[in-house]
Amino acid sequence: MLSIRGAALASVALIGLAACGGSTSTGGSKGTVKIGIDLPLSGNETSNGVPTKNGALFAIKQANDKGGVEGFKVEAVVLDDAVNGKHDPQQGAKNVQQFVADTGVLAMVGPFNSNVARAEMPIASTANLPMISPSNTGECLTQTHPYCTNGEPASLHPGGKTFYFRVCTTDNIQGPALADYATKTLKKTKVYILDDRETYGKGLADNFEKQFKTDGGTVAGHEGFDAASTDDFKSFLNKAKAAGVDLLFFGGTDTNKAGIIRNQMKGIIDVPYMGGDGIQTDQFLKDASTNADGSYASVAAVNADKLAAAKTFLDGFKAYKSLSTTDYGAYTANAYDATNIIIQAIGTAIKANGGNMPDREAVRKAIGAVDYNGAIGHTTFDNNGDTSNKIISFYQVTGGKWAFVDQITFKG
């Protein structure tokens, strides 16, 4: 069942590991435990997948350098879920089938994209293969919400157990976190909210509104618009101005005119503009044109560079690869922690099994119970498999560019 590319990649990874783990051949005296890594690694996805993969491989290398885990050598099985240079759910599903078929694979790291996760999760759940994603933020993968479709998250967990975990937080934390940031850090008291009526945008705006009110702020208005036929935001902006707001919030994406709204604010209302990770893009900057400065956005991930705990990791990684964008990315530290959590869980499972090779169920249980301090901070998992490490980072446009300003741990 091995696809040619999969086989090639896996062997490349093996050779790579053999090469860098040469001095640790003594580590694997009792045998080998395998960790699957599924990420989009080719084409346009290279910049997403490769730095993330590097984080995972770095963790595995460090484990082997220390003599492996409980006497077992750790081996990575790396597969690419990109087809024609774009992440592909079907390819992801095939890759997971391959991990499932290999009984030596005890857990996997990945995938990168939420839609790939949707295709992979039912397969992994049925086979009870634990997985930790470094970067999936779609909340419906793990949490039950009225707006989740296709029977999610239950339909993604046919095995009935919590086997899917993630080390990044979910999109639905962004709205409340932004509200906290607006009221507590920026000291904003009155907001006007606009959303693009889509699942992501309206969800974000609704969550923001709820928390903004809880924090004692006033919501002067909340309107939705149809992005396909609306260009006129001026009357809306007039209304916001008349209401005397000190903040404008937009729930939506750059493709739904986030930047156009910001641009039209010029000359009408001069207050900060705020949105979620859907506007933290270059397209937003282009559309907002000369009025981009003073916009705020959140990203549902830690900015590891700014975290004290990350220093050791960053120093080590610099020695292993480099911190250039081809080697190191936004999710490298996440993948590093995800892989270390798996390694730690495998260790726990081996010990519980009297020093013998454990099964996937034991590893799954150990991951769920993990209490880990790593490069992105302190991680434990709740019953859904979501991380307790709910850190949101904030970015602000200054001088026409998105710049990191702050991150908070959300205690919602």
Add this chain to the structure above:
Amino acid sequence: MHETLLVVAGINTDPAYFGEQLVLGISIGAIYALIALGYTMVYGIVELINFAHGDVFTVGAFFSFFCISLIGAGNFSGLMLIPLLLVVFLATMLFNGLLGATIERVAYRRLRNSPRLTPLITAVGMSFLLEGILYVIPGIGPNFKHYPDLLPTNSWTIAGVNVSAKGVFVVVVALVLMLMLQRFIQGTRLGKAMRATAQDRDAAQLMGVDIDRTIALTFFIGSALAGAGGIIYGLYYNSIYFTLGFRTGIVAFTAAVLGGIGNIAGAAIGGFMIGIVFSMASGYLSQQWSDVVIFSVLILVLVFKPTGLLGARVADKA
């Protein structure tokens, strides 16, 4: 007393706010008026609702978008702004005019004596055709495009009302074009031929008017005005996309009906009125309600006063 009620109902009673919505409505209305002129002129002369007209407007927006890219948006600054914009306007209006005349030649002329439903369906088809072509042109695609922000962003406060340079530009350009149209129709031989054709096609032909040429000219002028509308729209909102003409076109059509379809002055007045209805609806109700209100106006006019405000006065039809 009444004011308290309004405040309690969440309605803004500030006269400056009303003024600002009014200014917005007039600016938007100027764009609708320019497009409505095309609907009304074509209807006046061949009694066809040219549903492709909204998409001709979109073509104008994109043609000027590419013109500006070609010249380089950075060059539109300082003293060069006005001459370069003039070039863009002329090129776009010429291109759009030729497009309109071509559409008439290819799609409508042979159907001129067919049952009235036939060219109407053809017009709908032409609308989809144009949208499809725009969609597949490389560099357009499904997402909206950021139209360069060329106009000065100054604004002034007049009697507490915020008036932007952009808004003034839109209204001035639209009024100048309308005035030129008026002079053309009332003051030239070709304009006279258009009026004659609208009044009685056969009689005009007997009097030596070249009907085909006059009708083509009508399409040319209507489409050129829509092209100018496309540029203004882009400059004003900075956002254009391939389905832009669908909603905008139907709103402009509503404006034409409101003013009295076939009546040029009616289209201009209807355009401004619909613009104000739009801005008041979104300012005092919500953006979501504005289309509901606009199309309610369309239905009410069709039911209670199908000839519109000024009426389709045959003698003035052009």
